[in-house]
Amino acid sequence: MADLRQRKFRLWPWRQRTTASSAPVTPPTAQELAAKLTELVHVERGVAALYYYLPDEALTNLAQTLCQAHQSQNIIAQEVDRELRSKDATLQAWRAVSAIWRSDIWQPDELLATFGWRIIEALRPQNEVWSIVVDPRAKFFGVATATDDTQRYWIVLVTGERGQEVEGESVTAAR
Secondary structure, eight states: HHHHHHHHOOSSTTTTOOOOOOSSSOOHHHHHHHHHHHHHHHHHHHHHHEEOOEEOOOHHHHHHHHHHHHHOOOOOOOOEESOHHHOGGTTEEEEEEEEEEEEOOOTTTTOHHHHHHHHHHHHHTTTHHHHHHHHSOOEEEEEEEEEEETTTEEEEEEEEOOTTTTTTTTOOEEE
């Protein structure tokens, strides 16, 4: 009887405290990050310009080439290039091709969505960079990512506008 008096009344006796998991979240693959960035850019683009970019194989190949070059040269500074069309003869059918790139390190316990938004948030305050992401004239895009052993990710986004003479492909993906 004395034992019963010493125990405290608990409303939920079967509930036990759970400890937070201390296992680190594994970083995403470069392809997973590219898919998440595409999704986030579409959200940002849709809000700003009321329509989405269409993927383009030529711009994706250009983004992959730039991304591999930046990774191999270990370029970690963010930059913008608005004159890609004049540097690449294969892009002469395009009226405008612009690229932005950035490099970020995956933080321990960071989620893919959080990492992607961190990249978008870093691009947003810089008008020259952000104007490429939400440029209403650009209708096509290509994105590429790369990673290394230190969990540093390189991201390249290329946007483009085709010339009037190219098969009338000025249609965009409406919401």
